[in-house]
Amino acid sequence: MIPELSDRTRGWLRFVWEKATTPDDWSSRGAPLAWWDQESLAPMCVFPRWDLSESAAILPVLCDLTPAWREVYTRIADELVGRHTTFWAAIDWLTFIGPQRDWDSAPPEWITFLPQRLRGRRYYGTAWVANGVEPWGLQPDPVGADGNLFFRGFFNFMLSVYRYVSGDGKWERPFQVTGYQERRFPWTHRNVAEFIYLQWKEQPQGAFCENTKIFPFCLSAAGLGLQLYDGVAGTRFHGVYGAWVEFAKKYYLVRDRSGRLRMFPIYYDPVADEICGFPDPFCAFAALVTAHYVIPQAPEFGTYLYEEAVRKLGWSDPSKPVVNALPDPRFLTTGLLCARELGDETTRKRLGRYAEDHFDPRWFGDENDRFGWWFGLHEPYPRGQQSALLMLCEAGEPGAWSRPFRAPNLRKFSEPTVEGIDYPNLGVRQAWNDPEEGVLHVGVCAQTPSRQGRPTAFRVTRLPDDAVVSIRCDGAPFARWRIVSGGTIEIETDIREHRFRIAMRAHEGTALRAGRGAAAALGGGSGEESAASAGAVHAGGAQQAPRPYVPEPAAVSCACCKPGGI
């Protein structure tokens, strides 16, 4: 069966497109728009950059579903990465300077995230990065620091996502990252990845996030970024993660005599030699929250963390109810993602039902064309981080999450590609090359319902030079297409549900030739497909210049989606 994007996935993509492509000011003089999540997973993740990385995570998976259509993922990834170079992305590192003076004013809920022995003592709260304290000194560059791994590691992950969906090396050229006192620091993607690798090689424990807390969660995301970078750039940086897994199994993982999980830390503080952890069975949460990052990199270890966690919590036991003891949906969502990924159908169904019943999935927007998870919260937008993670559960079959990391599809960059889709008016369900059949399958739809029926066009590029092309649309021969340049054709259609079957038959010794239908499109004709239809236009013949294509700006007309929010 040819993969395609589900309705919900397309609806979520529509919302992320809108968030990413609506300009907002992430400098120190502005503020991210209200739809960027600054609430979830407090206190660690109440900064808008977490919404960037969570929103980016689904893009490689979607790209593997529609490998022949990537331009929207590319634009979204580019916008997310761009925001991650700004003041607001690093606001904690740039403004939580020195010791935390109000350490004893922590909300009670956040004291839970302190090591047991250090609660009530002068110990900085989780998320207070303490940039500037000894022995580290002030480190003005949020990327080039001993700590701040959560910034750097997730940033590299996003850069790698961009590279994977776009195929281009834009971020391999020097760019500037905003630092302390508005200073700018030049980096390239390669340098970011290399720094993570070299630092990790020197420190097998792993680098820390806040000064001084080592989070397996953040390290595993950093590892995932290295794994993806190796896949797209041909480097060999990811080996450090394998060494860390062995280190973690030996020193961070505590098992009982039968090998069952007893303890896994949320973080380890090497200066205090203390961990933040929870008593049984809640240690499962620390294992679970990391598991989906581990699975693509170290499947056996990731599977162990997942299986032990859901066993402890009773989620994998059909005889027990699904209890979500903490209101934060993240843990159950991660369990659902891992269950889907590993093909644990029993647990997937149980957790999926819980999510449907409790996490409030809803269509929204002035045309009900956006989708998100609302969690029963009376907020103007779906919670970004939580929704993004849940959408990973919706996209693809078992193995879909791991595939971009373990078996990256780089072939797509040299295969026929759909471009110039008038998104978000026209949406894409399916864009899949079948090299054995020599067919590109393209499924389009009215992503914005009110635009249904309007004329539109899109291109297919990177067609083999010697191909003879014939197209069927919705099962019937299709004539409304033309050659625009070598290897590129343009298809005229309307904004509506259509299924195109673009067949490319090799015809040795001649260049790309259109069928009679193309000639008919230029000058009128029946559009019937026949053996005689091949060869109407030869290379160097009547080729026209590409029609300039300018997509419409994203329509933002409903109150809840306008910049600035409600």
Add this chain to the structure above:
Amino acid sequence: MDLRPAKSMLLRILLWTLGAVMALASRWSRRFRAQLARDLIVEVRTDDGVARHFIFRNRRVSSRSGSASSPDCALCFATAWQGFRALTAWNPAGRIYDGLLNETVRLEGRTPLLPWFAFLQAAILPLGPRIRLPRTPPGAYTQPAASPAVDRFITREPAADELDPEWTAAHNQRAKLRFTRAYKGKPPPLF
């Protein structure tokens, strides 16, 4: 012989003792007080008639028998004996979770407050599992990276103990953060 009254009394005594010790700790222990930054009411009650609520106000603790009109969170057991056994167990969290699974325990209100309350109890009655690694991981990253290969990527400057006072934009933005406001008293997000 009906032991329920005796079991109820055991739980009542336990909860009264807990309240009394917390009250003393909140007066005498700076470390204990440092964890009481918010005014809250936490309630423990049972379906068979035992109830006590713990009042946290101005970094002092007091407790009263009976239910509060609107506790911030509540831990509810089916029976007093179950509550007594859970709260005196080596690992109360495990007992409570088992109760959630068999629906003899309910959590109400802002449930993330309950781990905090449990940790306060554990601070006074240090029973239960110690949350520590069995051995110190080697090679601790406790000093700045020394090797040139890594050091060349890092920009270091002398230590600083506060945000540059002249960078007013940064001060303004930091003040808006959820993190900052939570430390100033605004309730943190539920999730």
